[in-house]
Amino acid sequence: MSAPSPGLSPLPPVEQVRPGLWSVPVPIPNNPLRYVFVYAFETERGPYIVDAGWNTDDAYATLCSGLAQAGFDIATVQGVLVTHIHPDHYGLAGRVREASGAWVGLHSADAALIHDRYEVPEELIVRVGTMLRRVGAPPDELASLERASMPVLPFVTAVKPDLVIEDGDKPEVPGWDLVAIWTPGHSPGHLCFWEPRNALMLSGDHVLPRITPNIPFHPQAGADPLGDFLRSLERLEGYQATEVLPAHEHRFVGLQSRLAELRAHHERRFAEVVTAVRDGTTTAWDIASHMQWSRPWDRIQGFMRRAAVGEAMAHLRALEARGVLREVPGEPSRWELARE
Numbered sequence: 001m002s003a004p005s006p007g008l009s010p011l012p013p014v015e016q017v018r019p020g021l022w023s024v025p026v027p028i029p030n031n032p033l034r035y036v037f038v039y040a041f042e043t044e045r046g047p048y049i050v051d052a053g054w055n056t057d058d059a060y061a062t063l064c065s066g067l068a069q070a071g072f073d074i075a076t077v078q079g080v081l082v083t084h085i086h087p088d089h090y091g092l093a094g095r096v097r098e099a100s101g102a103w104v105g106l107h108s109a110d111a112a113l114i115h116d117r118y119e120v121p122e123e124l125i126v127r128v129g130t131m132l133r134r135v136g137a138p139p140d141e142l143a144s145l146e147r148a149s150m151p152v153l154p155f156v157t158a159v160k161p162d163l164v165i166e167d168g169d170k171p172e173v174p175g176w177d178l179v180a181i182w183t184p185g186h187s188p189g190h191l192c193f194w195e196p197r198n199a200l201m202l203s204g205d206h207v208l209p210r211i212t213p214n215i216p217f218h219p220q221a222g223a224d225p226l227g228d229f230l231r232s233l234e235r236l237e238g239y240q241a242t243e244v245l246p247a248h249e250h251r252f253v254g255l256q257s258r259l260a261e262l263r264a265h266h267e268r269r270f271a272e273v274v275t276a277v278r279d280g281t282t283t284a285w286d287i288a289s290h291m292q293w294s295r296p297w298d299r300i301q302g303f304m305r306r307a308a309v310g311e312a313m314a315h316l317r318a319l320e321a322r323g324v325l326r327e328v329p330g331e332p333s334r335w336e337l338a339r340e
């Protein structure tokens with residue numbers, strides 16, 4: 001995460017990716033990723049967009065002007081295909097629907113999380129607290145970590161989808177034949193979209209060219225999100241994409257080699273975790289502090305620290321599913337080798 005500070009670099013330009021297909025960068029406030037790409041498909045009825053951006057006035061204005069640059073009026077958007085419910089993708093979907101009457105489409109596994117996450121988060125905060133005690137978070141950090149994701153709430157309008165998109169569905173985008181591929185991991189209902197006419201893979205946050213997507217472990221993530229993610233990488237293996245259109249960073253060629261790099265990254269992480277456990281580190285919190293991060297552990301704070309521990313937990317759970325590690329219940333729970 002060494003990208004320039006927000007505001008210092010201009011956004012990438014609005015670009016025509018292929019005839020009738022545009023990429024429109026939309027800014028993300030105070031985030032090293034800086035922007036999310038909204039992809040707009042031209043049809044005879046009006047544009048259909050993949051993802052929408054954060055719910056800020058600035059993001060909305062940039063989306064409107066970017067679409068205008070591509071020749072579209074926001075009021076004519078027909079559908080919003082959301083790759084997953086993170087605020088940088090789904091946050092603006094409601095506002096686009098309000099402005100245009102477009103449908104909003106989302107996978108059922110992410111649609112199921114909206115109420116607890118964005119509408120009535122109190123119960124989820126309690127569950128996060130229980131999880132943090134179980135992973136061994138220090139008592140003096142508990143209260144702030146429990147609420148570490150609350151500041152994003154104003155950036156999301158919690159709209160219910162008009163259209164539930166399942167694996168293999170072809171949401172109606174006239175003339176394009178887009179196919180949804182369910183790729184859980186980064187989010188339980190993450191979707192990629194395959195565009196067969198030009199052999200393009202719209203990869204959302206599932207496959208990015210440089211950074212590895214965060215695979216969080218939290219009460220809404222399912223039992224083994226990293227196992228899900230690795231299986232979801234395999235799901236893309238057979239697609240011979242001419243280019244990959246991710247939601248962040250930049251477009252790239254070489255889907256298969258990027259899939260291999262992501263798998264190798266997590267195998268290295270597994271080895272770090274097993275080494276820490278073998279050396280006698282037992283709680284998920286302490287194991288996280290022994291892993292390699294982009295900055296020293298004591299400089300990782302707040303939501304980033306919770307994300308780091310969540311990532312350690314995701315690796316621990318996947319290793320448990322592989323039969324390598326075992327969790328000894330307790331508060332905190334302790335991890336040990338399953339066999340030696």
Ligand SMILES: [Zn+2]
Pocket residue numbers: 084086186205
């Ligand atoms: Zn995301």
Ligand SMILES: [Zn+2]
Pocket residue numbers: 036086088089205247248
């Ligand atoms: Zn994202």
